[in-house]
Structures are given as C-alpha cells and as structure tokens.
Amino acid sequence: MSDNENIPKRSDRKNQNEDSWLKMFFQFVLTFAIIFGLFSALFTFVLEKETVSGTSMQTTFESGDNLIALRNPGVSRGDVVIVKVPTSDGKTELYIKRIVGLPGEKLESKNDQMFINGQLLDESYLDGGKAKFKATNPDSLFTNNFETTVPADSYFVMGDNRSVSKDSRIIGPVSKSQIEAKVLWRFWPLNTMRTF
Numbered sequence: 001m002s003d004n005e006n007i008p009k010r011s012d013r014k015n016q017n018e019d020s021w022l023k024m025f026f027q028f029v030l031t032f033a034i035i036f037g038l039f040s041a042l043f044t045f046v047l048e049k050e051t052v053s054g055t056s057m058q059t060t061f062e063s064g065d066n067l068i069a070l071r072n073p074g075v076s077r078g079d080v081v082i083v084k085v086p087t088s089d090g091k092t093e094l095y096i097k098r099i100v101g102l103p104g105e106k107l108e109s110k111n112d113q114m115f116i117n118g119q120l121l122d123e124s125y126l127d128g129g130k131a132k133f134k135a136t137n138p139d140s141l142f143t144n145n146f147e148t149t150v151p152a153d154s155y156f157v158m159g160d161n162r163s164v165s166k167d168s169r170i171i172g173p174v175s176k177s178q179i180e181a182k183v184l185w186r187f188w189p190l191n192t193m194r195t196f
C-alpha cells in the first residue's frame with residue numbers, strides 16, 4: 001500500500017469544496033428566511049411601526065418621529081397610545097395621544113392644572129410645550145378649562161400640545177378596543193431615541 005492511496009484526488013477535493021459552499025449558501029438562505037419570518041410575525045401580531053404626523057404631541061414627539069408600539073396593550077395613566085378614531089366617511093384614522101383619565105374618573109382642567117377626582121395630576125411632560133406656548137400667548141390657557149366624567153368603559157386621551165390637539169375634548173372618550181397600541185420606543189431620529 002502506497003502513501004498516495006489516502007490522499008484525495010484533486011477532483012474529489014474540488015467536489016467537496018463545491019458541496020461545502022453550496023451547503024453554506026443554503027444554510028444562509030434558510031437562516032435569513034427564518035429571521036425574516038420571525039420579524040414579519042412579530043410586526044404583524046405583537047409590534048407595529050408608526051410615524052408621527054402632525055403637532056398634537058409636541059414637544060414630546062415631532063412630526064416625522066418613528067416609533068415602535070406594542071399591540072393590544074394593558075394601559076395606565078400617562079401611557080402614550082395609538083388610537084383608532086372613526087372619520088365622517090366611515091374610515092378610521094390613527095391618533096397618537098396620552099392617557100389622562102381612566103374609566104369612571106372625574107377630570108377637571110382649571111387654570112392650566114389637571115385634577116383627577118379632586119387630586120392635582122403631575123403633568124411635567126407638558127412643561128416644554130407649555131413654556132413655548134406661554135412665550136407667545138402669555139394671557140391664554142394652554143389647556144382650556146373643562147370638567148368631565150369618563151364613562152366606565154372608556155379612557156380620556158389628550159395630546160401634549162393641548163392648544164392644538166384634537167383629542168377626547170373633541171372626539172370624546174375612547175374605548176379600550178380603540179386603543180390599538182402603546183408606544184414603547186422612539187428609534188428615529190437617533191439623537192432623540194428613547195423608551196416610553
């Protein structure tokens with residue numbers, strides 16, 4: 001037996017290399033398909049990507065901000081949510097708002113302060129927008145005075161830019177089924193990236 005019998009022939013090595021590359025290619029394609037499928041399922045059933053349009057949530061969000069939101073969430077006061085609102089033509093629009101009032105609560109806005117069941121609500125998230133508004137409108141209220149009681153099965157939502165927001169003061173309280181998602185993360189622009 002010669003030593004040459006154990007050395008693979010050049011053509012055998014070439015076939016093995018081709019098989020190896022082909023196997024790696026198919027593994028890459030399969031891995032990519034699985035990852036793509038998982039991301040597709042994640043963004044179909046669990047998460048959604050939204051882009052802010054408009055000024056009703058300034059200074060918290062600016063038009064063009066990109067967000068990731070959790071579908072069908074549990075919600076609490078202060079959460080920023082995506083709400084489905086019916087339009088006059090029978091379609092729906094998506095609004096981004098903050099939950100201010102919970103089911104059954106009495107809300108009173110008086111002299112730019114919000115009271116829930118008689119207790120002052122800390123709305124420090126409004127400070128930047130309120131200061132900007134007051135600089136050009138020193139004698140006006142940022143949030144008009146109002147009183148309301150939230151129905152037992154509804155939520156009272158408001159935009160952070162109270163002087164321009166079309167929210168529950170106009171569209172009425174929203175039901176749990178109208179709350180499509182809760183904002184978790186602003187990922188764009190990068191310099192304002194943060195969680196909520």
